[in-house]
Amino acid sequence: MFSATVEGKGVILPAGASPGDPALLWLHVLSDLAMGLAYVSVPAVLLLLLLRRRDLDYPWLIGLFAAFILAGGATHLIAALTMIQPSPVAEGLAKSVAAAVSVAFAAALWPVLPRLLALRSPSALAREVEERRAAEERARESEARARESEARMAEFIANLSEALFVLRVTGAGEMLVETVNPAFERMFGVEAEALAGRPVEAVMPAALLRPSLPRWREAASRGQTQEYELNADLPAGRMTWETVLVPVRGEDGRVARLLGSARDVTATRRLQAGLVQSARLATVGTMCAGLAHEASQPLNVAGLWLRRARAAGDDLPATQQAMLVRAVAIVEDQLRRAGELVARIRALAGDEPRQAEVFDATHPVAAALQVAATQYAPEGITLCMEGAVADVTVRGSPARLEQAVLQLLANARDAVLERRRREPGAPARISVALQRSPGRIAIEVRDTGTGIPDPLREAIFDPFFTTKEPGRGTGLGLSIAAGVARAMGGGIEAWNLPEGGACLRMELAEAATPAAPRAAHVAA
Amino acid sequence: MGRAAGRPETERCRILLAEDEALAAMAIEDELLREGYEVVLAPDGQAALDAARVAMPDLLLTDLRMPRLDGVGLIRALRGIAPRLPVVVMTGYAPAGGAEAFRSTGEGPVSLFTKPLDMDAVLAELRRLLPSGQGRVPETS
Numbered sequence: 001m002f003s004a005t006v007e008g009k010g011v012i013l014p015a016g017a018s019p020g021d022p023a024l025l026w027l028h029v030l031s032d033l034a035m036g037l038a039y040v041s042v043p044a045v046l047l048l049l050l051l052r053r054r055d056l057d058y059p060w061l062i063g064l065f066a067a068f069i070l071a072g073g074a075t076h077l078i079a080a081l082t083m084i085q086p087s088p089v090a091e092g093l094a095k096s097v098a099a100a101v102s103v104a105f106a107a108a109l110w111p112v113l114p115r116l117l118a119l120r121s122p123s124a125l126a127r128e129v130e131e132r133r134a135a136e137e138r139a140r141e142s143e144a145r146a147r148e149s150e151a152r153m154a155e156f157i158a159n160l161s162e163a164l165f166v167l168r169v170t171g172a173g174e175m176l177v178e179t180v181n182p183a184f185e186r187m188f189g190v191e192a193e194a195l196a197g198r199p200v201e202a203v204m205p206a207a208l209l210r211p212s213l214p215r216w217r218e219a220a221s222r223g224q225t226q227e228y229e230l231n232a233d234l235p236a237g238r239m240t241w242e243t244v245l246v247p248v249r250g251e252d253g254r255v256a257r258l259l260g261s262a263r264d265v266t267a268t269r270r271l272q273a274g275l276v277q278s279a280r281l282a283t284v285g286t287m288c289a290g291l292a293h294e295a296s297q298p299l300n301v302a303g304l305w306l307r308r309a310r311a312a313g314d315d316l317p318a319t320q321q322a323m324l325v326r327a328v329a330i331v332e333d334q335l336r337r338a339g340e341l342v343a344r345i346r347a348l349a350g351d352e353p354r355q356a357e358v359f360d361a362t363h364p365v366a367a368a369l370q371v372a373a374t375q376y377a378p379e380g381i382t383l384c385m386e387g388a389v390a391d392v393t394v395r396g397s398p399a400r401l402e403q404a405v406l407q408l409l410a411n412a413r414d415a416v417l418e419r420r421r422r423e424p425g426a427p428a429r430i431s432v433a434l435q436r437s438p439g440r441i442a443i444e445v446r447d448t449g450t451g452i453p454d455p456l457r458e459a460i461f462d463p464f465f466t467t468k469e470p471g472r473g474t475g476l477g478l479s480i481a482a483g484v485a486r487a488m489g490g491g492i493e494a495w496n497l498p499e500g501g502a503c504l505r506m507e508l509a510e511a512a513t514p515a516a517p518r519a520a521h522v523a524a
Numbered sequence: 525m526g527r528a529a530g531r532p533e534t535e536r537c538r539i540l541l542a543e544d545e546a547l548a549a550m551a552i553e554d555e556l557l558r559e560g561y562e563v564v565l566a567p568d569g570q571a572a573l574d575a576a577r578v579a580m581p582d583l584l585l586t587d588l589r590m591p592r593l594d595g596v597g598l599i600r601a602l603r604g605i606a607p608r609l610p611v612v613v614m615t616g617y618a619p620a621g622g623a624e625a626f627r628s629t630g631e632g633p634v635s636l637f638t639k640p641l642d643m644d645a646v647l648a649e650l651r652r653l654l655p656s657g658q659g660r661v662p663e664t665s
Contacts, residue, residue, distance in 0.1 A: 307555070335640065
């Protein structure tokens with residue numbers, strides 16, 4: 001029936017096809033149907049793709065493409081239908097719709113071409129992703145290296161024995177602590193966190209601040225690197241630092257930061273000062289020994305002949321004898337004073353008739369303190385012993401050590417009295433401390449006196465140096481003490497205390513206990 | 525050199541005084557004579573040694589710095605003859621180690637006095653060192 005229908009209707013065949021061939025007709029119909037269905041199926045796939053992948057570029061173009069295919073498919077389906085039931089109108093309409101869609105698609109496609117060309121292919125994208133990953137890897141590695149280097153630097157700064165500090169200089173000229181390293185914390189007994197961001201005047205240790213502030217201000221205002229030696233009196237003693245200040249300018253050209261480093265050279269300076277002192281004392285010692293000898297001869301003769309003169313006066317008349325006795329007494333007294341001076345000079349030469357022995361330093365120190373306490377009590381001066389340690393053995397002469405400590409105490413007393421003369425309400429206190437560190441014994445005498453003016457610091461141990469008015473003090477006391485300390489394997493130094501007054505520290509070499517050499521002797 | 529007149533020699537202690545400073549020697553000799561000692565005076569160490577060889581003293585009172593032979597050399601030489609000889613040293617220098625420094629010179633005692641001399645202390649030391657009953661001058665005889 002189907003074939004009859006086809007034959008009856010007189011199907012329009014494509015050119016070259018012989019009419020009335022049903023097989024050829026079905027070939028056309030089935031091919032058109034297959035194409036039409038395929039053309040409908042492709043847009044369905046595209047629509048599904050669009051629905052699932054909302055991120056695709058140019059969805060409208062894909063839509064238009066789907067419509068283009070669909071329109072093409074529709075013409076094939078219509079063609080299949082018109083094979084069986086010819087309808088030029090339907091065919092023409094379908095073709096015109098397909099043509100419109102095709103033209104629209106083609107028209108839309110050309111302008112989009114450059115952009116489509118610019119679209120990266122998935123392989124290009126993969127390559128790009130790979131490149132990015134490599135770049136990220138490189139960045140991570142370099143960051144890790146930087147972190148490692150920073151950690152090394154931080155460790156270096158943390159373990160550096162030099163104290164480092166960074167000060168921030170504000171526009172108003174105020175200086176704030178930015179950071180300090182652990183060596184700084186240790187050296188000055190501060191905590192970095194407590195300092196950070198705060199004004200130097202409020203947080204820096206006074207002993208450091210006082211001598212440093214003018215330098216910091218100068219470096220900030222002049223913008224020049226400064227190198228200088230800084231001295232400060234801390235509770236533990238006089239300290240010396242080699243300091244370098246480096247100003248760092250900000251973008252506006254103003255000094256924005258000061259980088260500072262301070263190296264503790266106290267031990268080196270102390271050693272140098274000790275050597276200078278030793279050399280000076282050695283020269284002075286030779287001089288004094290000669291002087292004592294030469295001066296002792298005429299004094300000796302004068303003294304001996306004075307005794308003869310007095311004895312010869314026994315036969316004189318009473319009035320003349322009285323005059324002679326008075327004259328002899330006066331001359332004798334003057335000779336005695338001159339003789340005492342010679343004895344002191346001789347002591348200074350270290351040329352004293354004494355035997356070195358090993359003894360406990362606590363005893364002569366306590367004895368000196370007791371003598372001084374009794375003498376100074378009427379003057380309202382308090383003496384006390386602080387931080388005593390037992391069994392501190394030294395080698396030398398106990399009597400000389402006692403003398404030396406007495407000299408330090410006498411010096412402290414004079415300073416205390418002088419201050420009280422200037423300020424009647426000033427405290428009058430002298431404290432003595434005996435300390436032990438490995439191999440060393442220290443005797444510290446602290447007073448609440450006038451302190452030592454800086455220019456005199458080096459001179460106070462020189463023989464005949466005195467700040468006292470003529471007639472008071474020979475200027476030999478401290479140099480005798482220095483000589484004793486030197487003879488006992490140590491030295492002496494002085495510094496001012498932050499709270500006022502001075503501290504004189506005598507250091508002595510610790511000796512092996514007396515038992516040890518004796519045992520060695522028995523064994524030998 | 526002098527002697528306290530009128531005393532038998534055997535009763536008095538002989539002190540050898542070695543001192544190069546003539547004025548000092550003279551005054552010291554005077555004091556010693558007044559104390560009743562017999563004094564042999566020598567202007568240097570060598571002269572003192574020569575005098576000791578003639579008549580050995582009971583005590584040596586000597587300076588340290590002297591021409592020809594110094595005090596230490598003199599003490600050593602005399603102690604070679606009389607090891608227990610007591611010695612009193614008078615010096616403008618004070619040797620390091622004091623009297624102990626003379627220990628090597630012999631067994632006898634050494635006392636050290638620095639100049640200017642405290643003559644009363646020296647005389648007291650002489651009285652201590654020399655055997656009692658000797659060297660003292662009775663007020664009358």
